[in-house]
Amino acid sequence: MPFCCPPSNDDKAVAALDADDSTAPLAGGRRRRNIQQKRKIVVLGFRGVGKSAVTIQFCENHFADMYHPTIENTFERTVQLGSEEFTVQVVDTAGQDEYSVFPSQYSVGVDGYLLVYSIASKSSLQMIKVLNDKILNAAGVESVPRVLIGNKCDMGARRQVTVEDGQRLAAQWGCSHMEVSAKHNQHIEEAFMGVLAEIEKSRAPAVEEKSCSLM
Ligand SMILES: Nc1nc2c(ncn2[C@@H]2O[C@H](COP(=O)(O)OP(=O)(O)OP(=O)(O)O)[C@@H](O)[C@H]2O)c(=O)[nH]1
Ligand SMILES: [Mg+2]
Numbered sequence: 078m079p080f081c082c083p084p085s086n087d088d089k090a091v092a093a094l095d096a097d098d099s100t101a102p103l104a105g106g107r108r109r110r111n112i113q114q115k116r117k118i119v120v121l122g123f124r125g126v127g128k129s130a131v132t133i134q135f136c137e138n139h140f141a142d143m144y145h146p147t148i149e150n151t152f153e154r155t156v157q158l159g160s161e162e163f164t165v166q167v168v169d170t171a172g173q174d175e176y177s178v179f180p181s182q183y184s185v186g187v188d189g190y191l192l193v194y195s196i197a198s199k200s201s202l203q204m205i206k207v208l209n210d211k212i213l214n215a216a217g218v219e220s221v222p223r224v225l226i227g228n229k230c231d232m233g234a235r236r237q238v239t240v241e242d243g244q245r246l247a248a249q250w251g252c253s254h255m256e257v258s259a260k261h262n263q264h265i266e267e268a269f270m271g272v273l274a275e276i277e278k279s280r281a282p283a284v285e286e287k288s289c290s291l292m
Contacts (some may be wrong), residue, residue, distance in 0.1 A: 113155070118272050119183050121212075122193035123204040124172020127228040130259035131193060132169040135269050140260050149172050158273055165273060175207045184215035189222035189276040191268060194243070196227040196236045196256060199234040202242060209250065222275035223252050226268045230256035 120128045126147065133141045135151035155162060170183065190212060194201040205225065207233045212221055225247045227238060239258060247254030253271050257264040 086106070113162050113164055115164045115166060116188045116273060116276055117168065117186060118189050118191055118269065119168045119170060119187050120191045120193060121170055121173060121183070121205075121208050123198070123201040125193075126172070126193045126195040126198065126201045127191050127259050128172070129169050131191070131226070131228055131257065131265055131268070132167050134259045134262050134265045136167055140262070146175065155185075156270065156273065158277065163273060165269065166214075167269070173208055174204065179208075179211040179215055184212065189272040190224075191272050192223055192225045193228050194226075194238065195229045195232075196238045196243075197229050197232045199237040202227075202238050202246070206246070213227065214264075220251065222272060222279045223250070224268055224271040224275065225250070225252055225254045226264075227254070227256040228259055230263065231258040231260050 098238055120132050122128050125144065129145070129147050129150070130141045132150075132152055133139065136154045147169055148171055152167045152169065153164055154167070155164050157163075166186075168183075171177075173179075190209065192205050194205045209223075211224075213219065227240075227243045243256065244255045250281060252275070255264050255271070257268055259265060
């Protein structure tokens, strides 16, 4: 079922003149337009699981070693998916617990979610189940574009969550799962691109099966 939150401003395609000189002018002196679309991804999870580190690794390409609890930060990065270019807005949120209020800006106008737990914290996996329920309740839908990631997979010696635990939960939700390390920049790109791919899948018009009859 497609995710049907109200479309964000970000849904509006941003048409920008292609500054690339290699773009030949079209007939009549017009120039080819490069349509760049915006998508908004919200990163959610328990405090300290590495939401900021994952986000900063994806958007700024470095590892944030120091722990500074986040209130909220928004980042942007341009990416290519297939033949299309997207401006991805990534919202790095404050750590959530089961008593946190789920703000409306985490559901209205959001295209997809990166749900983060730490492989070194069993309770962070429990928290992600609570958060998933909050997302679905707030949006009033049965499914949203999302990817579940177990961060800090470089900390194998302190593992509390098995790969299978994460996979099982993702299978229940019908979404992808991967273990990542913001520290080692391992599978961070795949995680965000996975969310973007899910978003695009949910926006694609349903293909109706048409029966073909020969007259
Ligand atoms: N070893 C290791 N440490 C990590 C990794 N990702 C984050 N950390 C560390 O874990 C601590 C918390 O990371 P943050 O990114 O601040 O966590 P957060 O989820 O944004 O925390 P809140 O904003 O408080 O919710 C920091 O000291 C990070 O450097 C990782 O992949 N591996
Ligand atoms: Mg943070």
